C-alpha cells in the first residue's frame with residue numbers, strides 16, 4: 001500500500017541555527033493511528049508543524065498521498081485534507097454544537113461561514129454521524145460556551161473531521177482532561193482507525209496505553225525507536241531517555 005504520509009530526511013532549522021529536526025524518516029499508512037512520544041524538546045510539535053505547513057523544512061521531503069507538500073502553506077494543506085486541531089478559527093462560543101459543525105462543513109466547501117440552509121442531505125448525514133462519533137448528540141443544541149473542557153475538545157475534533165480532513169494532526173488532545181474525558185478521547189481515536197489517518201503527540205502514558213496505535217519515539221530531533229507501545233516501553237534506550245523517568 002502506498003504510504004499516506006511519508007517523511008524523508010526531514011530537517012527543520014530555527015532562526016539562530018538550532019536544528020529541531022535532524023533527519024527524521026516516518027511512514028504512516030492510510031487509516032493508521034500513530035503516536036509520537038519523546039521527552040520535552042524532542043521535536044514532536046515541530047514535526048506536526050512541518051507536516052501541517054506551519055514551519056518550512058530546511059531539508060528533506062514530506063509526501064502526502066505521494067505528492068511533495070513540504071513548505072506548502074497551512075491553509076492550502078487544510079484544503080487538501082491535512083487537518084490540525086486547534087487550527088484557527090476554532091470553536092465559536094456563541095453558537096451551538098450543531099451550528100459549529102455546520103460552519104465547519106461549509107468551510108470545507110469554501111463557502112462563506114454564515115449559517116442557514118445549504119447543506120446537502122448527504123452532508124447532514126455525515127454531520128449526524130460525526131456528532132455520534134464524538135458522543136455529542138445530546139448536546140447538539142447546547143452553546144459551545146456551556147460545554148465542559150472534554151466536550152469542547154471533542155467538538156474541536158468533530159470540527160476538524162467536518163472540514164473533510166483525511167490526515168488529523170493532534171497535539172496533546174487530552175491536556176487538562178479528566179480521566180473519563182481522556183478515556184472518551186481514546187475511544188474516539190480508536191474508532192477513527194481505518195477511516196482517518198491520525199498522528200497524535202501525547203505525554204499521558206495511560207492514554208497512549210489505551211490506543212490501538214504504533215508508536216514513534218523522537219529524541220533530539222531524530223527517530224529513536226518505532227514499535228508497539230509495549231515494545232518501546234520495554235526498550236532500554238527509550239527508558240533511558242524518556243520513559244525511564246515515568247516507569248523507574
Ligand SMILES: Nc1ncnc2c1ncn2[C@@H]1O[C@H](COP(=O)(O)OP(=O)(O)OP(=O)(O)O)[C@@H](O)[C@H]1O
Nearest residue numbers: 014015018020038039040041042043044045046047
Ligand atoms: N520557534 C522556535 N525557535 C527556536 N527554537 C524553537 C522554536 N520552536 C521550538 N524550538 C526548539 O526546538 C526544539 C523542539 O521543540 P518542539 O516543541 O518541537 O519539541 P517537543 O518534542 O514538542 O517538546 P514538548 O514535549 O516540550 O512540547 C526545542 O528545543 C525548542 O526549544
